[in-house]
Amino acid sequence: MFVPLDALSENQQPVVRVDQMTVVRRRVVLRNISFAVPMGSVTGLLGPSGSGKTTLIRTIVGLQARASGTVEVLGLPAGSASLRREVGYVSQAPSVYPDVTVRENLRYFASVLGLRGEPRAQAVRRVLSDVDLTALAGTVVGRLSGGERSRVSLAVAFLGTPRLLVLDEPTVGLDPVLRRDLWALFGRQARHGTTVLVSSHVMDEADRCDRLLLLREGRLLAAGDRGELLARTGTVRAEDAFLRLVEAPHSLEAG
Amino acid sequence: MTVPAGREARTVFATARRVLGQLAHDLGTVALILALPCVLLILLRWVFHGVPGSFARAGPQLFGVFPLIVMYLVASVATLRERVNGTLDRLLCLPMRRLDLLLGYVVAFGVLAVAQAGIATGLAVGVLGMRVAGPVWLLLLAAALDALLGLALGLLTSAFARTEFQAVQYLPAVILPQFLLCGLFVPPEAMDGTLRLLADTMPMTYAVQATSRIATEPGITSALLADLAAVTAFLLACLILGAFTLRRRTP
Ligand SMILES: Nc1ncnc2c1ncn2[C@@H]1O[C@H](COP(=O)(O)OP(=O)(O)OP(=O)(O)O)[C@@H](O)[C@H]1O
Ligand SMILES: [Mg+2]
Numbered sequence: 133m134f135v136p137l138d139a140l141s142e143n144q145q146p147v148v149r150v151d152q153m154t155v156v157r158r159r160v161v162l163r164n165i166s167f168a169v170p171m172g173s174v175t176g177l178l179g180p181s182g183s184g185k186t187t188l189i190r191t192i193v194g195l196q197a198r199a200s201g202t203v204e205v206l207g208l209p210a211g212s213a214s215l216r217r218e219v220g221y222v223s224q225a226p227s228v229y230p231d232v233t234v235r236e237n238l239r240y241f242a243s244v245l246g247l248r249g250e251p252r253a254q255a256v257r258r259v260l261s262d263v264d265l266t267a268l269a270g271t272v273v274g275r276l277s278g279g280e281r282s283r284v285s286l287a288v289a290f291l292g293t294p295r296l297l298v299l300d301e302p303t304v305g306l307d308p309v310l311r312r313d314l315w316a317l318f319g320r321q322a323r324h325g326t327t328v329l330v331s332s333h334v335m336d337e338a339d340r341c342d343r344l345l346l347l348r349e350g351r352l353l354a355a356g357d358r359g360e361l362l363a364r365t366g367t368v369r370a371e372d373a374f375l376r377l378v379e380a381p382h383s384l385e386a387g
Numbered sequence: 388m389t390v391p392a393g394r395e396a397r398t399v400f401a402t403a404r405r406v407l408g409q410l411a412h413d414l415g416t417v418a419l420i421l422a423l424p425c426v427l428l429i430l431l432r433w434v435f436h437g438v439p440g441s442f443a444r445a446g447p448q449l450f451g452v453f454p455l456i457v458m459y460l461v462a463s464v465a466t467l468r469e470r471v472n473g474t475l476d477r478l479l480c481l482p483m484r485r486l487d488l489l490l491g492y493v494v495a496f497g498v499l500a501v502a503q504a505g506i507a508t509g510l511a512v513g514v515l516g517m518r519v520a521g522p523v524w525l526l527l528l529a530a531a532l533d534a535l536l537g538l539a540l541g542l543l544t545s546a547f548a549r550t551e552f553q554a555v556q557y558l559p560a561v562i563l564p565q566f567l568l569c570g571l572f573v574p575p576e577a578m579d580g581t582l583r584l585l586a587d588t589m590p591m592t593y594a595v596q597a598t599s600r601i602a603t604e605p606g607i608t609s610a611l612l613a614d615l616a617a618v619t620a621f622l623l624a625c626l627i628l629g630a631f632t633l634r635r636r637t638p
Contacts, residue, residue: 195480213482
């Protein structure tokens with residue numbers, strides 16, 4: 133069922149392909165962005181607050197108006213109807229119903245994904261344990277803490293079997309143990325062929341990613357393999373690489 | 388794999404179930420929907436206490452107004468909440484048609500509309516002594532259709548609202564002109580040409596005409612059927628338009 137990573141050829145079609153994309157939200161928020169995300173990787177989208185991470189993610193899932201240039205997901209224009217099954221999206225602010233329980237939320241979204249009966253019950257149990265919320269399944273979401281609420285929102289994205297998961301700052305404010313577990317979960321998803329794109333403004337999290345997109349003030353500083361990026365900038369941590377790229381961008385331009 | 392049509396129907400019912408689940412956790416709103424038309428009817432009966440014949444005329448007319456307004460309010464807030472919660476964006480990224488989302492609301496609130504109509508009809512006919520020349524079940528049907536029309540109007544206008552404040556501002560803009568022209572104050576026949584034309588484009592006019600006809604005309608007349616058909620047509624048009632105006636891409 134899953135395509136093993138080593139079976140993929142080098143010139144395989146990327147899962148996300150963005151080319152010369154510019155987004156205007158009152159002012160230009162993303163300027164001339166180009167990159168590709170290969171299949172089966174964990175790609176970190178890193179940048180400080182306000183750099184345009186959420187805007188870029190909204191463009192990839194097809195929610196952002198006024199985006200020019202090319203944005204393709206699995207070879208189709210972003211937001212195409214046939215991509216709705218293939219792309220799982222978790223917004224930065226938790227997007228679940230605060231006035232019903234965790235389980236009722238998950239059951240509903242599972243039904244929208246076309247699951248029912250035992251497979252739906254199984255999917256709900258599985259994602260509850262993935263985000264460590266089994267004990268709170270019967271609690272009304274509005275009575276959960278912020279972090280718990282965002283885990284409910286995250287759990288919804290794991291209900292289906294998407295080929296691309298797009299997660300906007302999913303690990304903010306979480307317990308370090310759970311954070312580590314979630315990153316392990318993202319890694320497992322990627323090994324099973326699901327491509328994972330995760331944004332974060334915490335540079336430490338970059339070290340858990342295979343690939344990086346570094347964003348600053350609406351411009352892409354770098355895009356590519358993490359190891360290569362560190363080697364090119366002569367650094368060992370993503371944070372230092374980021375600083376290098378900001379301070380001496382031209383001397384480091386890739387060939 | 389299952390047939391697509393069955394899948395979509397299941398999405399509609401799953402949504403209806405979720406909306407009813409939300410209402411079950413919010414009994415205040417349920418009480419408001421069920422009791423408010425009754426309270427207003429009692430108030431109306433009281434206002435007309437010393438004026439013979441007035442309640443007989445205005446009672447059935449307002450029967451076409453109260454369920455509509457109550458449901459309009461609830462619906463415009465409900466969809467706005469989907470937007471503010473971020474669940475609207477999420478649903479639009481899932482394999483769900485926009486119309487199916489609205490139909491889910493219609494099914495859930497339809498259940499409530501029938502309950503509301505039943506209680507209000509029972510109160511008006513049984514306790515307040517409102518005379519109904521036609522069959523009582525028809526009044527019930529008209530009131531339920533009316534409530535659903537309010538729901539559809541609310542769903543449609545809330546697609547344009549960005550904030551709760553805007554949604555509330557739409558109430559006087561959308562409902563009050565209809566309220567003035569629906570025939571409650573001056574019957575449409577007595578209005579001048581332009582005004583009459585304007586009244587004829589407004590759904591509440593047909594809702595009010597239908598309930599007055601049921602109250603005054605025995606049996607089911609073709610004029611009544613035409614009014615009920617007009618209410619249904621407005622209801623469907625608002626839903627389809629509502630689905631189109633629910634924008635996926637936002638700035
Ligand atoms: N709805 C909006 N309308 C207009 N401009 C917006 C809107 N939302 C965000 N912006 C602007 O777009 C820019 C990028 O915002 P974005 O939310 O993409 O940043 P971000 O990198 O996700 O930040 P954070 O880490 O704080 O979430 C910001 O300068 C912000 O002011
Ligand atoms: Mg953001």
